[in-house]
Amino acid sequence: MYKSSLALAVAVGVLAQQAGAAGFIEDSKLSLSSRTMYFNNDNRDGGADNRESGQGFKLDYISGFTQGTIGFGVDAQALWGIHLDGGRGKHPDNSSFFPSDSDGSAVDQWARLGANAKARFSKTEVHFGSALTPNLPILVSNDGRLLPQSFEGGTIQSKEIDNLTINAGQLTHAMGRASSNRTGLSVNGATADSNQFRFGGLDYKLTPDLTLQYYYSNLEDFYKQHFLGATHVFKIADDQSFKTDLRYFDSSSDGRNGSGGGYNFNNNGGYAKTPGEVDNKTWSAIFTYTLGGHAFLLGHQRVNDDGGFVWLNQGSVRDGNGRPEGAGGASFYLFTDSMINQFAKAGENTTFGQYSYDFARLGVPGLKASISYLRGEDGKNANGNGTFSEWERDARVDYVIQQGTFKGLGATLRHGVYRGSGTSSLADQDQTRFLINYTYSFM
Numbered sequence: 001m002y003k004s005s006l007a008l009a010v011a012v013g014v015l016a017q018q019a020g021a022a023g024f025i026e027d028s029k030l031s032l033s034s035r036t037m038y039f040n041n042d043n044r045d046g047g048a049d050n051r052e053s054g055q056g057f058k059l060d061y062i063s064g065f066t067q068g069t070i071g072f073g074v075d076a077q078a079l080w081g082i083h084l085d086g087g088r089g090k091h092p093d094n095s096s097f098f099p100s101d102s103d104g105s106a107v108d109q110w111a112r113l114g115a116n117a118k119a120r121f122s123k124t125e126v127h128f129g130s131a132l133t134p135n136l137p138i139l140v141s142n143d144g145r146l147l148p149q150s151f152e153g154g155t156i157q158s159k160e161i162d163n164l165t166i167n168a169g170q171l172t173h174a175m176g177r178a179s180s181n182r183t184g185l186s187v188n189g190a191t192a193d194s195n196q197f198r199f200g201g202l203d204y205k206l207t208p209d210l211t212l213q214y215y216y217s218n219l220e221d222f223y224k225q226h227f228l229g230a231t232h233v234f235k236i237a238d239d240q241s242f243k244t245d246l247r248y249f250d251s252s253s254d255g256r257n258g259s260g261g262g263y264n265f266n267n268n269g270g271y272a273k274t275p276g277e278v279d280n281k282t283w284s285a286i287f288t289y290t291l292g293g294h295a296f297l298l299g300h301q302r303v304n305d306d307g308g309f310v311w312l313n314q315g316s317v318r319d320g321n322g323r324p325e326g327a328g329g330a331s332f333y334l335f336t337d338s339m340i341n342q343f344a345k346a347g348e349n350t351t352f353g354q355y356s357y358d359f360a361r362l363g364v365p366g367l368k369a370s371i372s373y374l375r376g377e378d379g380k381n382a383n384g385n386g387t388f389s390e391w392e393r394d395a396r397v398d399y400v401i402q403q404g405t406f407k408g409l410g411a412t413l414r415h416g417v418y419r420g421s422g423t424s425s426l427a428d429q430d431q432t433r434f435l436i437n438y439t440y441s442f443m
Contacts, residue, residue: 023065024064024065024071025063025064027063027064028061028062028443029060030443031060031439031441031442032060032439033058033059033060033439033440034055034057034436034438035056035057035146036053036054036055036056036084036436037145037146037433037434038433038435039052039431039432042429042431043428044428044429045427045428049090049092050092050097052084052091052098054083054084054097055082056079056080056081056082058077058078058080059078059079060077061074065118065119065120072117074115074118075115075129075131076131077113077131078112078113079113081146081147082108083098083106083108083109091105096145096176097146097178098146098178099178099326100323100324100326111180112175112179114130114175115129115130115131123159123160124156124158125157126155128155130182131150132150132151133150134151136199136201137213137227137247138227139151139171139199139217140331142329143177144177144329144331145329146178147177147178149175151174152172152173153170153172153197154169155168163205163206164202164203164204164205165202165204166201167201167203167215168200168201169199170198171197172195172196173185176314176326179327183314183325187219187310188265188310189264189265189266189268189316190222190264191316192262194221194222195220196218196219196220197219197312198220199218201227202214209233209234210232212229213229213230218254221257222254222255222265223265226249227248227249228247228248229246229247229248230244231243231244231245231246239291240290241289241290242290243286243287243288246284246285248281249281249282249309250281251309251310252278253277257278258276264276265277265307265308267307267308267345267346268308268344270345270346270348270379270382270424271379271380271383271384271424272306272308272346273306273307273346274306278307279306280309281306282334282344283301284302285301286335287299293358293360293361293362294355294356296355297352297356297372298352298353299352299353300349301334301335301343301350301352302350303343303345303346303347304347305347305380306346308345309332311332314328314330315327315328315329315330336350336374336376338392338394338416339392340426345379345380345424347378347379347380347387348377348379350377351375352374353373354372355372366399367397368398368399369395369396373393374391374392376390377389381424383423386422387422388421390418390420390422390426391420392416392419393416394416396412397412398412409436410438411434411436412435417431
C-alpha cells in the first residue's frame, strides 16, 4: 500500500512539473456550453405524449500535451441538467429527455462528471476514461437531447502512415444522455448487458477525392459487425460537386445472443428469421449534388429479410428496481437514423431525399435550412404475416449569429412528422424541437 501511494505521488509530481512546460498549459482549452431545449412529441394515436423543456450546461477542459517523446494530458467534463417545465403528465417514465424520479415524474436536476487521461507519441494518440464520444461508422455518440451521451473505456488513433487513419479501442460502459449513472452496453430490447465492446478499423484516402473504410466491432454475447464504406467527391466546378457515399453492414450473432437470458435482440420490433438472434445485412447508397448554396440528396437503403439492423442501444437497460435508467437514445451511421424513426426493420426498402440551402449565398451567413423525406416499404411484420410501410418528413432551420456581442449564439428549430401502416410500424407522431446553443471559451 505504501509503495503504491508513493508511486502515485511521484507520478502526479512528475506530471505537475511537466505541466508547466510549453504545450500542456499553452494548448489547453476551457469552455462552457449552454443548451436550452424545448421538446414536444405528440402521439397522434392517443398514447403518452412527451412535452418538456430543460437547461443544460457542459464545462469542458481539454489540456495540451506535456513535452517529451511521449506527451501526456488530461481532459475533463462536467454536465448539469435543469428541468424547467414538463407540463403536468407530459413526462413518460421512459423519457430519454430527462431522468425520472421514483414516482415517474421528471427529476428537478441531475449531473455527472467525466475525465480522460491521454498520451501522444508521434502521430498516435491514446485516450482512456469516462468521457469518450466516438464518431465512427460502428459507433456514433448521440447528442440529440439536452446533454450528450458518452462512453467509458479506451481508444487509440494512429496517423503514422500518410493518408491512413487507424482507430481501435474497447468500451465497457455508457453514460446515457438522460442519466447520471453508467450502465453496461446492450442492444434494443435486451434485458442483459455486456461490458466489452471491441472495435478496430481504418480510413484510407486512396486519392484526394476517394476515401475507403473498413471497420469491425464486437459486442460480447450480442453481435459481430463488419462495415465497408466508400466516399467519392467529384468536383465539377469551384461551386459545384457530386458526392457518392456507399455503406454496407454485415452483422451476426455472438456468444449467448439468441439463447435467452436477456441477450436477445428484438429486431427493432420487426421480423426475425431466428427470433432473438442477430442476423442482418444492410446496404445504402447516397448521392449528393451541390451547386452554390443548394444541395440535393437522393438515396436508397435495403435491410435484408432475415432480421433488423443492430447497433449499441442501452434504452432497455433497467436499474435494480426494474425501472428505466434513462440510458435511451442512440445513433447509428445510416442516413435513415432520422428525427423520429430509424427505418431499420427486416425487409425494409427505404428511399429518401433531402434539399438544403445555405443562405450565406444570399448575404445571410449563419442561416441554413433543410427538408427531408423518407419512405420505407416492404418491411416484414414481426409475426411474419404481411408487410408494413412508413414515412417521415423532417424540416430544420439553423441560425448562428456571426458577429457582435452575441457572436456564436445559435438557434435550431426542427419539426418531424411520422406516419405508418401495418402491425410493426410505430405510432403516428408529430415532433418539434427548439434549441438555443451558446459556447463561451475562457482560454
